[in-house]
Amino acid sequence: MSHPPLPTTPTRILITAGPTHEPIDSVRFIGNRSSGRMGCALADEAARRGWSATLLLGPAPAFPTDSRVRVRRFRTCEDLRGLLREEFGKTDVLVMAAAVADYRPKVDPAMWNGKFRRHASNLTLELEPTPDLLAEVSSSRRTGQLLIGFALEPREELATSSLAKLERKGVDLVVGNPLETMDSPDIEATLFAKGGAQTPAPKMSKDAFAAWLMDRIVPKVHSPRSDAESAEGA
Numbered sequence: 001m002s003h004p005p006l007p008t009t010p011t012r013i014l015i016t017a018g019p020t021h022e023p024i025d026s027v028r029f030i031g032n033r034s035s036g037r038m039g040c041a042l043a044d045e046a047a048r049r050g051w052s053a054t055l056l057l058g059p060a061p062a063f064p065t066d067s068r069v070r071v072r073r074f075r076t077c078e079d080l081r082g083l084l085r086e087e088f089g090k091t092d093v094l095v096m097a098a099a100v101a102d103y104r105p106k107v108d109p110a111m112w113n114g115k116f117r118r119h120a121s122n123l124t125l126e127l128e129p130t131p132d133l134l135a136e137v138s139s140s141r142r143t144g145q146l147l148i149g150f151a152l153e154p155r156e157e158l159a160t161s162s163l164a165k166l167e168r169k170g171v172d173l174v175v176g177n178p179l180e181t182m183d184s185p186d187i188e189a190t191l192f193a194k195g196g197a198q199t200p201a202p203k204m205s206k207d208a209f210a211a212w213l214m215d216r217i218v219p220k221v222h223s224p225r226s227d228a229e230s231a232e233g234a
Contacts, residue, residue, distance in 0.1 A: 010052040011221055014091035015039050016084075018058030020077045022104035024125065025115050033182050034099035036060030038150075041210035042095055043069045049214065054091070056083050058098055077101055077130040088137045093146045093221060096134050097175075099182075103127035138170040146220055147171040154179055162192045172220070175213065191216060 017039020021029040039055060040062045046053040047066040054070045057063070058080070064071065072087075074080040077100050088094060106128040116123065134149050141147060149171045153161040155178040162176035174192045181187050188203040191213070201212050 012052045012091045013046045013093040014054050015043050015095045016056045016098035018060030019099045020101045022101050024105045032099050036062035038206050039097040040064045041207045045210040045214050095148045097150050135169045148173045151176045
């Protein structure tokens, strides 16, 4: 007697996207120009392939188009930190595409419900470093989880900085992008792996790149190989 095949559990992917807004007071913040388009495109592509996709999305204008994508919103680095603590243990793949601020204003939290007033004298704003979220989740990863980071760097520093980030944060792959990617509908990225392997992608739209990157994630999830082999065979 034949039996129906057992149902398979979809691969679970967690993606972060968009900027953080770090408050100065109730109306002002420190942020960046990240649109969130890359992360949204990745979430849509993962859902299209039948993966269970969760998107942690910052204050960005972009939004995924596939209704199967589960979206949770954040505003600050600390908000995103809390969501990662909730979601990371339940995922198989993490793609950290969010542009998290490296520094935040060191101000009295009471000012978040108030407003600095204009004065004739200068105003000095002290900044403090934000937590390294990717390094934090990497330190608590379980066997089999795949971690992918993004690096936005000057073109002449792209390879050196991306490979250093890969080792420093303990991730499997880093997608390196030149600075001009942030304002462009297109992306001209290079995929970096441990051992120094590099796989450049042709310049393409962010939607097309989402499919390109997913094609290189899938073999590493379902047929694990070394990072160098995966990048060289891409």
